[in-house]
Amino acid sequence: MGLIQFLASAGASLFGKGKNEADEIKKLLEKDMAGKIQNLNVAFKDGTVTLTGSCDTHATREKAVLLAGNVKGVKAVDDKLTSPPAEEPTQFYTVKKGDSLSKIAKALMGDGNKWPKLFEANKEVIKNPDLIYPGQQLRIPKG
Numbered sequence: 001m002g003l004i005q006f007l008a009s010a011g012a013s014l015f016g017k018g019k020n021e022a023d024e025i026k027k028l029l030e031k032d033m034a035g036k037i038q039n040l041n042v043a044f045k046d047g048t049v050t051l052t053g054s055c056d057t058h059a060t061r062e063k064a065v066l067l068a069g070n071v072k073g074v075k076a077v078d079d080k081l082t083s084p085p086a087e088e089p090t091q092f093y094t095v096k097k098g099d100s101l102s103k104i105a106k107a108l109m110g111d112g113n114k115w116p117k118l119f120e121a122n123k124e125v126i127k128n129p130d131l132i133y134p135g136q137q138l139r140i141p142k143g
Contacts, residue, residue: 004077006069007094008047010135013072025049025068032067032124036060037081042068047075055083062090062139063124070125070136091140095132108140117141 014024021044029040029051037060040053049068055061061083069077093104101119106112119129121141126132 002079003048004065004069004079006074006076006137007135008073008075010133011070011072011074015071015073020044021073022049025071025074028071029064029067033060033064037064044074047073048078049074049076050078050080052080053082055081058083058086059090059139063122066122066125066137066139088142093138093140095134095136095138097134099132099134101126101129101132104138104140 014028015021022042025044026040026042029037029042036056038054040051043050049071051064051068055064061079061081064081065077065079068074091108093108095104101115102112105114105118109118115129118138118141119126122138125136125138132138
């Protein structure tokens with residue numbers, strides 16, 4: 001996937017005084033992607049996260065990149081993860097002010113009632129379907 005840009009001012013706040021950014025992102029990935037990424041390594045420099053390791057699926061790879069990128073202070077993720085090839089191309093969407101999952105589902109999936117499918121495709125990134133924020137990036141499932 002290469003280098004993916006993110007909005008550094010948006011996202012979950014993980015970094016605090018005395019915390020190692022790479023360690024905090026690695027903990028997040030290990031918790032939310034438990035057992036799905038082998039030999040995970042995370043580096044952080046100048047706002048860019050570099051991820052290496054082997055993912056069980058391409059969807060896991062995409063979710064790991066989104067988890068790392070949707071952290072306040074991260075401006076880019078250099079994806080050096082490996083995975084099986086994607087079954088089909090994935091569309092990504094950056095949340096805008098005033099968006100909701102149903103609004104996004106209606107615009108991109110043709111039906112606002114498909115928001116649960118959108119939530120399910122991003123459950124590692126979205127903990128509460130009512131709490132999405134501008135700048136957050138999401139995977140858009142097919143159909």
